[in-house]
Amino acid sequence: MTHATVLISGASVAGPALAYFLHRDGYDVTVVERAPDLRDSGYAVDFRGAAFDVLDDLGILAEVRRHETKMRGTSLVDEAGTETGMLPAEAFAGELEVPKRELTRILHRITTHDVEYVFNDSISALTQHDSGVAVEFERGAPRTFDLVIGADGVYSKVRQLAFGPHADAVRHLGLSGAGFSTANYLGLDRSGVLQHAPDTAIYAFSASDADRLTVSLSFATPTPALDRCGREEQERALRTAFAGRGWEAPRLLDAMSEADDFYFSSACQVHLDRWSQGRVALLGDAGYCAAPTSGMGTSQALIGARTLARHLAGANGDHTTAFAAYEAELRPYVAENQATGVEGAAMFGGGGR
Template sequence: MNVKVLVSGASVAGPALAYWLNRHGHEVTVVERAPVLRDSGYAVDFRGAAFDVLEGMGILDEVRGCETGMRGTDLVDEEGRKVGELPVEAFAGDLEVPKRELTRILHRITEADVRYVFGDSIDRIEQDDTGVHVGFERGEPATFDLVVGADGVYSTVRRLAFGPHDRFVRHLGMSGVGFTTANHLGLDHTGLLHSAPGRAVYLFSAADADRMTVSLSFATDSAALDLLERDRQQEIVRERLAGVGWVVPRLLEEMDGASDFLFASACQVEMDRWSDGRIVLVGDAGHCAAPTSGMGTSQALIGAHALARHLAASAGDHAAAFRAYEDELRPYVEENQKHGREAVAMFGG
């Protein structure tokens, strides 16, 4: 049965779902707020059943070819002296690749069969027995059989269909900033982690030998900081890391000119249900486990595959498909969210 599906979000969960839906014969449109395919994000890793999904998509070998090759992380004190070490698995999982490479691959294998609309976003959703009637910020209104929110922690689809973000986004007490800068520490597929109560500094270099990725984390009491202007976010970073030694003063200076500056809080998305009528959520939009879980990408891939599989088996009964999808995935998500909360302590939370 051909179903007309709108997917919001072109990062990982959205294109992965579009691949499987198209493979089952459905007509898929993906709308993405960014004007072009996103080239942001640092590294993503894969564990467990995510490998089966990549294999089923025929891209496992290609993804493996993009491996960062990280060799582990040294624990250092506030002067940069080594005091311990962590194995590569602590951060990189069983396989780690730059996120931009994964999104590029997912887009490439779907662009011929899936309609992508960049530079637009959903601004209205109404549903009835005939379908979901969707308004867009730029494009003309359209009606779809199903709408899927695969648009991240601050999902537009979730906000419009389920309610405001503060009903579902749970702050885990930590925020931070990420960016890249010159690799002035000479890191070679290795990382450095300084962690103390209320803060953490994590530095690594992998895919590009000349660049170093910087993560500066600190304890906070609200995820609302994510929505502030960059200037104010940078002020907060400086305030929270004032007095920290080692290379931190230099990093704070380099933060100002970073073109890939990203401020984000460690959050989880907790919902009693991931669907409402003809609308369903997948990936971080419905059940973010927090970056500290190390399972976000795997969860997105596995969830997309499960949702498409249940839709294909439901003979047009989307409500039954959504229930089966949630019944299958929720125990896995809850376990990952537990690990995400526990791991916050490693980063100073």
């Protein structure tokens, strides 16, 4: 018996989770990832609500818990550094927080013997036929799959090829910023500190590595255009935005320029009328990103993966029915998370939309 073949683009969280469930249901799964290896980036991910049921279904809940950062909370301070309030750990860390690299590593380990992983490659073209999807790759030979799933992030290549330009789906929430790490000179111990003004915010915390301080500098921006600029221009925009700011701003700006893990991104959401086109469907941030400011990205990815797999398994090979049921079930949950993402962006200096 020939099993149905599925290509998943993206080897972060949503892709490998879906791969696990699809393989369990009898599919032959291939995961393609443009990075040369597992990504070691990303500071921490958190889990809330039904995501715990998915971790349990994956058989990894106990292992994930062993990597808990055990954050204690976040102090709110003014520009003089005086504490003005306190946010509970759940505000940023959810019900459980772990370093993202650990979750990615675990998901890869539980799938690597049953799923084909192709690193250092990316989809370059998709052509749908009645019986499958012809896929061209940047490096590998062309192949045909029964289904293709885009789990490749906000700027999804699968979405771009099958649904249209990024501009048609990506909505900027009026907020951009940089992340990096430096020495923990603030002496934070599994805790964070947040200082925000109307158009800027500084968030610093120390979690799993007591010697390192993870820093986020965010500021209001009219468009996500800076995402496509080089680091020099991004740093210049940050220095302009934080010019004259007190507290630790000058020192953190200097640390930013010395950081070897500098990362810049904008808070965006993905909104589409449909999450599938023929034999191609979208999962996680690629189809319905709620923005990092929602605190729900990882939970949404895991819940989406299991929901999609469950409907595919229950549709007896009818992908059209499965995709429609997956979307109908998940959309209300996504809408709530996206509303939270807009509110969170405003808290960190964004205008929201």
